[in-house]
Amino acid sequence: MTQVQPKQPAARIESEQQALDVAQQLAQQFRAGAAQRDRERLLPDSELRQLFQSGLGAITVPRDYGGIALSTATLAAIVTTLSEADAAIGQVPQNHFYALEVLRVNGSDAQQRRLYGEVLAGVHLGNALAEFHSRAAHQRSTAIRDGHLNGTKFYATGALFADRIPTAARNEEDKEELVFVPRHQPGVTVTDDWSGFGQRTTGSGSVAFEQVPVAAEDRVPFQTAFERPTALGPFAQILHAAIDQGIARAAFNDMLDFLRQRARPWPDSGVERASDDPLTLDRTGRLAARLAAGDALLEQAGAAVDVAQHSPSEESVARASIEVAKARAWTTDIALEAGNLLFELAGSRASLREYNLDRHWRNARTHTLHDPVRWKYPAIGNYVLNGVLPPRRGTL
Incomplete structure (x- = not known):
C-alpha cells in the first residue's frame, strides 16, 4: 500500500461560508492572469497548488471522515466562481470531486478513511478515464492483470498536476474499477499533448500505464455504481x-x-x-x-x-x-x-x-x-x- 503525501499540507475549511469566501479570494487572484495563461499556454501549476492547499479539495469529504460534506448546490456555486475567474482552473477539480464521490459510493471504510485522509491533507486527484480507440465513452480496454495496470488514456484533465490519478480499468473478472494510482511511480507516463483551441491550460493530456503495480487497497469498484x-x-x-x-x-x-x-x-x-x-x-x-x-x-x-x-x-x-x-x-x-x-x-x-x-x-x-x-x-x-x-x- 502506497501512502501519498501532498506537496504541501492543506488548510482545513470548517464551514460552508468559509468555503465560499476562500473560493472568492482565490478567484480574484486567478482572474488577474487568466488571459495571459490562455494566450501563452502557461499551465496553472502554482494556482492549482494554491487551490488544493486552501482546503477546497476536501469540502465534499463526509463528516464522519473529518470533512464538512458541502451541499452540492454550494459546490456548484464554488466551481462556477472558479470557472468565471479561469475556466481551465475551474475544470480541473471536477474529476477530483468525481473520484471522491466514487469513493463515497463504493469504497470500503478502510479505503475511505485512508484516501479521505490524504485529500484532507491536500492530495489532488486527477483522472484517466477516456480512451482513444474505444467505440464509446463507457467502453475501455485499460486492464489489470496479475496485479499490474496497462493501458493508455487521453483527455486526462488534471493528471499532469495530480498526486494520484484515479483510473478506470477492467479487472480480472472484466468488471470496471477505479484505481487510485499514485502519480509518481515507475510505469506511469503523463504527456502534455493537449492542443485544444479552448480550455488550453487544463493539462488534459495523455496517460500511459506500463506494468504499473496496483495495490488492492487502491482499487475501488466503479461499474457497480451504475448498476x-x-x-x-x-x-x-x-x-x-x-x-x-x-x-x-x-x-x-x-x-x-x-x-x-x-x-x-x-x-x-x-x-x-x-x-x-x-x-x-x-x-x-x-x-x-x-x-x-x-x-x-x-x-x-x-x-x-x-x-x-x-x-x-x-x-x-x-x-x-x-x-x-x-x-x-x-x-x-x-x-x-x-x-x-x-x-x-x-x-x-x-x-x-x-x-x-x-x-x-x-x-x-x-x-x-x-x-x-x-x-x-x-x-x-x-x-x-x-x-x-x-x-x-x-x-x-
Whole structure:
C-alpha cells in the first residue's frame, strides 16, 4: 500500500461560508492572469497548488471522515466562481470531486478513511478515464492483470498536476474499477499533448500505464455504481454545468467592461456611446436574465442531487439526473450565447491579442462538447411526457 503525501499540507475549511469566501479570494487572484495563461499556454501549476492547499479539495469529504460534506448546490456555486475567474482552473477539480464521490459510493471504510485522509491533507486527484480507440465513452480496454495496470488514456484533465490519478480499468473478472494510482511511480507516463483551441491550460493530456503495480487497497469498484441507483452520474454532470455557467459569466462581465470603456456605436446610430444603444441594452438585459436562470437551475439541481445522495432510489436518482440535465442543457446554451454576444457587441477588437476575450467563446465551444446537449433534451422530454427514467451513466 502506497501512502501519498501532498506537496504541501492543506488548510482545513470548517464551514460552508468559509468555503465560499476562500473560493472568492482565490478567484480574484486567478482572474488577474487568466488571459495571459490562455494566450501563452502557461499551465496553472502554482494556482492549482494554491487551490488544493486552501482546503477546497476536501469540502465534499463526509463528516464522519473529518470533512464538512458541502451541499452540492454550494459546490456548484464554488466551481462556477472558479470557472468565471479561469475556466481551465475551474475544470480541473471536477474529476477530483468525481473520484471522491466514487469513493463515497463504493469504497470500503478502510479505503475511505485512508484516501479521505490524504485529500484532507491536500492530495489532488486527477483522472484517466477516456480512451482513444474505444467505440464509446463507457467502453475501455485499460486492464489489470496479475496485479499490474496497462493501458493508455487521453483527455486526462488534471493528471499532469495530480498526486494520484484515479483510473478506470477492467479487472480480472472484466468488471470496471477505479484505481487510485499514485502519480509518481515507475510505469506511469503523463504527456502534455493537449492542443485544444479552448480550455488550453487544463493539462488534459495523455496517460500511459506500463506494468504499473496496483495495490488492492487502491482499487475501488466503479461499474457497480451504475448498476444500482446512485447519484454519481448527476453529481458529475452538475459540476460540468457549473463550469459552463462560469464561462458564461466571464464572457458577460468582460463584455460589460468592454462596452463601458472601449466600444463605439455604429455611425449615425443617434447615440454617443454603445452602452446607450437600445439594441445593445435589449440583448444585454436578455442575457442577464438567462444567466440568473442558470444560477437558479443549478441550485434546484443541486438540491435534487443531495436528496439522491442521502436517499438513493430509482426515482430520486432519475429526478436528480433530469434536474441536472435541465441545468446542463441551459448552461451549454448560455455559455455559447454569451461568447457569441461578446463578439457581436464588442466587435472584432474583442479577439485582439491584448484583450484575448475570444478565449471565452473558445472555452465554451470546447467544454460544452464534453457531453453534447443533444443527449439531454430527449431524456428530459421522455421523462416528463412518458415517465421513462433516464439511463444511469456518467454522462447524464
